[in-house]
Amino acid sequence: MMLILTVIAITTVSAYLLGQRIRRRPVAALSTALTGMFECVGACVLFLLANVAVGVSVVLAARSAGWTFASLYAVNDVTLVVLAVLQGLFFRFWWRSSGGASPGA
Secondary structure: OHHHHHHHHHHHHHHHHHHHHHHOOOOOHHHHHHHHHHHHHHHHHHHHHHHHHHHHHHHHHHHHHOOOOOOHHHHOOHHHHHHHHHHHHHHHHHHHHOOOOOOOO
């Protein structure tokens, strides 16, 4: 665990220093970047929760209707997490590009 945290710290500081050197961004811009990151993470988590809820609902509806046996394990797939991240990122950038306020505001 310590190795991963060290790697993350080194790459984060390196990216910050590179950004400072190339773009000369003010330190205050970190606040805006942090807010954007939390918006992205929040959107990804909301899409993951919605996808799991819809998936469980579909499986339970299929079971109760007697169509076929569907396992809840199908909803427990890493692909769902990856696609939820893509949905969240897409939504956040689409929302910002359309001139809307942050989704939480």
